[in-house]
Structures are given as structure tokens and as C-alpha cells.
Amino acid sequence: MSEPLRVLITGAAGQIAYSLLYMVGKGDVFGPNQPLTLIMLDIPPMMAVMEGVVMELNDCALPLVRGIVATADEDVAFKDIDAAFLVGAMPRKEGMERKDLLAANVKIFKSQGKALDKHAKKNVKVLVVGNPANTNALICSKYAPSIPKENFSAMTRLDQNRGQAQIAGRLKVPIDHVKNVVIWGNHSSTQFPDVTHATVVIGGSEKKVYDAINDETWLKGDFISTVQKRGAAVIAARKLSSAMSAAKAACDHMRDWFQGTPEGKWASMGIYSDGSYGVAKDVMYSFPVTIQNGQWKIVQGLPVDDFARAKMDLTAKELCEERDDALKVCEA
Ligand SMILES: NC(=O)C1=CN([C@@H]2O[C@H](COP(=O)(O)OP(=O)(O)OC[C@H]3O[C@@H](n4cnc5c(N)ncnc54)[C@H](O)[C@@H]3O)[C@@H](O)[C@H]2O)C=CC1
Numbered sequence: 544m545s546e547p548l549r550v551l552i553t554g555a556a557g558q559i560a561y562s563l564l565y566m567v568g569k570g571d572v573f574g575p576n577q578p579l580t581l582i583m584l585d586i587p588p589m590m591a592v593m594e595g596v597v598m599e600l601n602d603c604a605l606p607l608v609r610g611i612v613a614t615a616d617e618d619v620a621f622k623d624i625d626a627a628f629l630v631g632a633m634p635r636k637e638g639m640e641r642k643d644l645l646a647a648n649v650k651i652f653k654s655q656g657k658a659l660d661k662h663a664k665k666n667v668k669v670l671v672v673g674n675p676a677n678t679n680a681l682i683c684s685k686y687a688p689s690i691p692k693e694n695f696s697a698m699t700r701l702d703q704n705r706g707q708a709q710i711a712g713r714l715k716v717p718i719d720h721v722k723n724v725v726i727w728g729n730h731s732s733t734q735f736p737d738v739t740h741a742t743v744v745i746g747g748s749e750k751k752v753y754d755a756i757n758d759e760t761w762l763k764g765d766f767i768s769t770v771q772k773r774g775a776a777v778i779a780a781r782k783l784s785s786a787m788s789a790a791k792a793a794c795d796h797m798r799d800w801f802q803g804t805p806e807g808k809w810a811s812m813g814i815y816s817d818g819s820y821g822v823a824k825d826v827m828y829s830f831p832v833t834i835q836n837g838q839w840k841i842v843q844g845l846p847v848d849d850f851a852r853a854k855m856d857l858t859a860k861e862l863c864e865e866r867d868d869a870l871k872v873c874e875a
């Protein structure tokens with residue numbers, strides 16, 4: 544067995560972390576043979592709660608967990624880490640848009656960017672979950688100039704999972720029969736969940752989702768808005784934001800990043816835009832990627848029609864505005 548990987552989870556006393564710590568600790572992300580040191584960061588007023596979570600984590604008796612560090616000190620938390628799940632941030636309440644969180648949350652990611660720059664391994668892989676996730680990831684990377692921009696990402700995997708679940712439900716097939724629903728852009732209500740390239744195994748053969756569903760009005764209407772507004776629907780029902788599904792999506796994202804995407808399957812992740820598909824540069828935009836040996840590559844050459852173009856541009860515009868607002872907050 545190899546040396547333990549040092550894995551940081553921030554917001555460790557919060558609701559996403561409560562599921563995420565267990566999933567990571569039992570090997571869902573780094574595999575069944577990879578020992579781990581779990582590092583938990585939260586803010587000082589949450590230390591007593593975090594102590595309780597540490598007790599429970601110990602009581603889970605997880606063989607892969609070889610050490611637990613629980614701290615409120617960023618200098619301790621970011622030391623020599625291999626992977627970071629940056630979850631800790633304020634969640635949105637009913638009636639808010641995710642960008643309403645920007646002023647409160649972006650400063651957390653400025654500070655954690657600096658801590659990454661100073662303390663983390665230079666090949667650390669960083670997943671930002673805390674909202675507004677894309678812009679927080681961008682700010683984090685800007686304050687960690689010694690770490691390659693490719694090592695920062697924002698979570699849109701929950702949106703991909705939501706989209707694939709909608710399709711599987713409508714076609715009454717198991718979820719793993721649906722693949723390559725793409726999320727373009729921001730993890731916000733402007734995102735574009737795109738099924739143009741998605742396929743489904745149905746009746747033993749692979750078909751285009753578009754043909755299998757055979758209802759363009761739904762695919763271009765309710766399907767898109769259901770995925771865009773799913774976070775708000777969960778908040779309205781639970782009075783709390785998605786947590787179990789967010790933790791699962793964070794595991795899917797990091798697992799694919801560390802272990803690679805299966806042959807023929809794409810993952811959507813918010814990554815530093817290189818201008819592919821005519822998208823603005825210098826934003827963390829969600830693209831379809833394939834991953835091998837820990838390196839993602841944008842899936843290139845997909846046809847983009849006028850409908851898609853308008854939606855991809857709208858979400859890019861929002862990201863540019865968020866970036867400019869966030870930089871103002873950071874520089875103030
Ligand atoms: N990208 C995505 O798909 C999703 C993103 N989210 C976002 O994830 C974030 C966390 O959500 P929950 O766990 O439900 O919230 P929560 O409120 O249950 O937990 C957040 C935790 O973060 C901690 N925290 C605050 N500032 C911190 C700091 N500077 N360092 C470390 N910890 C800090 C809080 O004390 C709290 O324990 C929210 O911003 C939420 O909107 C949630 C679901 C999906």
C-alpha cells in the first residue's frame with residue numbers, strides 16, 4: 544500500500560461534508576487501496592461540532608483512514624495536501640441567486656488561494672464546491688499563482704448528474720445507461736444542460752437521447768429549466784440546500800480526475816477557459832472533458848447550433864460579470 548494521500552475537506556462541520564467525509568473515507572474517490580489522511584477545516588465557532596464529526600468518523604471504523612486532522616487554522620489545513628474539496632462557504636437561502644453569495648464567500652477563496660500557494664503540493668488538485676463555485680475557483684487560482692491553473696476546478700457534476708437522472712427517469716432506464724449530458728458554463732440558473740451529444744442504451748442498443756426522447760419541446764424547455772432550477776427546488780422543499788447529492792457529485796468529480804474517465808464517457812467540470820468553443824477566456828467555464836493520468840482535456844469539435852450558441856454565450860457573460868465583481872471585492 545502507498546503512503547496516505549493528504550485530503551482536505553473544508554466546511555467540515557457542515558451538511559455536505561457530513562456525507563462527503565464518509566464517502567471519501569471509505570474509498571469512493573481514491574480507490575480501495577489508497578490510505579488517506581483526512582484533514583478537516585472549519586471556522587473557530589464550529590470546532591465543537593467538528594469534534595462530534597471526528598468522533599463519528601472514528602466510529603465508522605474505516606480501514607483506509609490512517610489519520611484525521613481537525614483544525615480552524617488554514618496554515619495547518621493546507622500543509623502538503625494532495626487534494627482539496629473546498630466546500631466551506633455560506634449556502635444560499637430561499638429567494639437568493641447563487642451570485643448573491645459572492646461578496647460573502649469570495650474572500651474565503653482569496654484567503655484559501657493564498658494558503659494553497661504557500662503550503663500545498665504544487666500538483667494538488669482543487670475542487671471548489673462552495674458557491675458561486677466557478678468564480679470562487681477562479682479567485683482561488685488567481686491567489687495561488689505557483690499552482691497551475693489546470694489544477695483548479697469548479698463543480699458542475701451535480702448538474703450533469705441531475706440532467707442524466709431526468710433523462711433516465713423519462714426513458715425508464717437505469718441511470719448508467721445515459722451518458723454525455725454536457726453542462727456548459729456557470730453552476731447557476733444560466734447554465735446550459737445540453738443533451739445534443741448524449742446517448743442512451745435502450746432495448747439493448749445505443750441511441751441518441753434526442754431520438755429516444757423524441758420531444759424537442761421538452762428537451763429545449765422543461766428539461767433545461769428543471770436542471771437549471773433544481774438547486775432552488777431542493778432548497779424550497781428541504782429548507783436546506785442539496786447536500787447528499789452534492790457530496791456524491793464531488794466524489795464523482797474527484798474520482799474521475801484522479802482515476803480517469805471511462806472510455807467513451809465525458810465529465811463536465813468548471814475549468815479555466817482557454818477560449819475553446821469561442822468562450823471568453825479567464826473564467827472558470829464548465830466544458831465536457833475526458834481525463835487520463837490526472838490531466839483533463841476539453842472534448843473538441845462538437846457542433847454548436849444557434850440555440851446552443853445563444854445559451855453558451857449568456858452563461859459566459861454572467862461569468863465575466865461575476866469575475867469582475869469578485870475582483871472588485873478582493874481588491875477593496
Ligand atoms: N457546486 C455545487 O453544485 C453545490 C454547491 N453548494 C455550496 O456548498 C457550500 C456548502 O454547503 P453546505 O455544506 O450545505 O453548507 P453548511 O452551511 O451546512 O456548511 C458550510 C460550512 O462551511 C463552514 N465555513 C464557513 N466559512 C469557512 C471558512 N472560511 N473555512 C472553512 N469552513 C468555513 C461553515 O462554518 C459551515 O460549517 C455552499 O456555498 C453551497 O451553496 C451546495 C450544493 C451544490
Ligand SMILES: O=C(O)CCC(=O)C(=O)O
Pocket residue numbers: 634635640641674701773774775777784785
Ligand atoms: O442552489 C444552491 O445555491 C445551493 C446548492 C447548489 O448549488 C445546488 O443545489 O445546485
